[in-house]
Amino acid sequence: MNMMQNKEAVPILYSFRRCPYAIRARYALNFNSKKVCLREVLLKDKPKELFHFTEKGTVPVLVLDDHSSIISESLEIMSWSFSGKNDWTSLVTEESKKLIVENDQYFKYWLDRYKYFDRYPEYSKEYYREKxxxxxxSIEILLKNSLFLAGDSISFIDIAIFPFIRQFALFDMNWFTTSPYKNTQNWLNTFLCQTDFNEIVMKKFKTWKEYNSEYLYP
Structure with a gap:
């Protein structure tokens, strides 16, 4: 990944390194060798250019080559990297679709409250963790008979979900590593120990707004 000198005809990806939605988009792009011009943004000081492409100002956002098409949902960016289309539901089984939706809606909701339990004093940290x-x-059961969530090789569903399990684990790694979810621990470690994940997907970049730096990724 080098700083871009000449403007190549590649899509632009607005990203934030630690965001799990952006992580799964970057992982899928690297997994499928889809090159983009990466612009790292600072969420508390978003560049005005980002709002040209999305009113919400959220990341990730993929701006395709001619700027005529914008993909502002991480699952759709993943789908584009796999198939060139942004209909992710066509790439997974109905069971996998339900699990991804549960991750994005149910699990993420409680994960935010677990991580920021002091902002949600209605219940304890332990209560949110139990949720x-x-x-x-559900993840643990699926991994009893296979290495990954849809078989013995990494697929769309694994990439979609593991960044959120990673975020959960990192909040209290001691609890997670001593928990009974051994299959889930092994599955997550498969990603966390990958050279590509550590050196490419999670590589630190200078903020685009501050330094006007953009990089060819991966």
């Missing part, structure tokens, strides 16, 4: 565990139990 998250309901989803972990």
């Amino acid at each position: 998250c565990e309901t989803f972990l139990e």
Whole structure:
């Protein structure tokens, strides 16, 4: 990944390194060797250019070559990297679709409350963690008979979900590593130990707005 000197005809990806939605988009792009011009943004000081492409100002956002098409949902960016189309539901089984939706809606909801439990004093940190565990139990069951969520090789569903499990684990790694979710731990470690994940997907970049730096990724 080098700083771009000449403007190549590649899509532009607005990203934020730690965001799980952006992580799964970047992982899929690297997994499928789809090159983009990466612009790292600072969420508390978003560049005005980002709002030209999305009113919400959220990341990731993929701006295709001619700027005529914008993909502003991470699952659709993943789908584009796999098939050139942004209909992700056509790439997974009905069972996988349900699990991804549960991750994005149910698990993420409780994950945010677990991580920021002091902002949600209605319940304890342990209560929010137990709510998250309901989803972990589903993951654990799926991994009893296979290395990954849809078989013995990495697929769309694994890439869609693992960044959120990573975020959950990192909040209290000691609890996670001593929890009964051994299959889930092994599955997550498969990603966390990958050279590509650490050196490409999670590589640190200078903020685009501040330094006007953009990089050819991956």
